[in-house]
Amino acid sequence: MSSEFKQFSEPARLYAQYLEVVEKMERIFVDDIVSFLDTVRVRMQAKLDAGQKVEEEETKEYRSWWIEDVDDKETNDDDYVPYVWLERKNEEIIIPGVLTLIADMNEATEAERHQLSACKSSLNLPANCKLSDRRLFTVSITYGDSDPVEAVSEPILAILQALHRVEKKIFAAREKKNRNERPKSKK
Numbered sequence: 001m002s003s004e005f006k007q008f009s010e011p012a013r014l015y016a017q018y019l020e021v022v023e024k025m026e027r028i029f030v031d032d033i034v035s036f037l038d039t040v041r042v043r044m045q046a047k048l049d050a051g052q053k054v055e056e057e058e059t060k061e062y063r064s065w066w067i068e069d070v071d072d073k074e075t076n077d078d079d080y081v082p083y084v085w086l087e088r089k090n091e092e093i094i095i096p097g098v099l100t101l102i103a104d105m106n107e108a109t110e111a112e113r114h115q116l117s118a119c120k121s122s123l124n125l126p127a128n129c130k131l132s133d134r135r136l137f138t139v140s141i142t143y144g145d146s147d148p149v150e151a152v153s154e155p156i157l158a159i160l161q162a163l164h165r166v167e168k169k170i171f172a173a174r175e176k177k178n179r180n181e182r183p184k185s186k187k
Contacts, residue, residue, distance in 0.1 A: 029094070037086075067160045082103065082116050084160065085101070086099065103116065104136055105163075129155050139159060
């Protein structure tokens with residue numbers, strides 16, 4: 001199946017010719033999304049109790065958010081808390097104006113995953129939010145031409161708070177189980 005190369009395609013030529021413009025447009029695209037997500041985080045943080053904090057982790061492709069109690073920082077391992085994540089270069093964030101979040105938790109047992117998935121039924125989300133069953137659950141928030149920060153901040157915060165409430169129950173159950181499994185000391 002070898003074919004001989006004859007010439008570069010027109011799209012390849014255009015890409016090479018306008019590579020600088022393409023790269024600049026991508027930087028602007030990413031910077032706008034990062035600014036939007038940063039503003040959403042600040043808005044959510046402003047609505048949280050003083051003893052709680054919206055934590056985040058960002059990679060080149062994804063951004064994750066979760067709630068932490070400030071005074072419990074040392075007791076919970078960030079790798080084992082429920083969180084939401086999103087693809088930060090998803091063009092749907094800008095057009096048509098849809099932010100898709102996926103709820104997940106690393107190292108959760110099947111029973112814990114079931115508890116976390118079940119919390120979606122307790123969510124009272126506005127009509128612009130659509131739930132589906134990917135990972136723990138997925139929420140697509142549509143805002144179109146409306147204020148995107150306003151449209152997504154409250155629903156995301158409601159999701160994070162619901163996950164955090166279940167997290168508290170999970171960690172309390174784990175702690176109780178660990179206490180019960182410790183060998184009794186002889187006196």
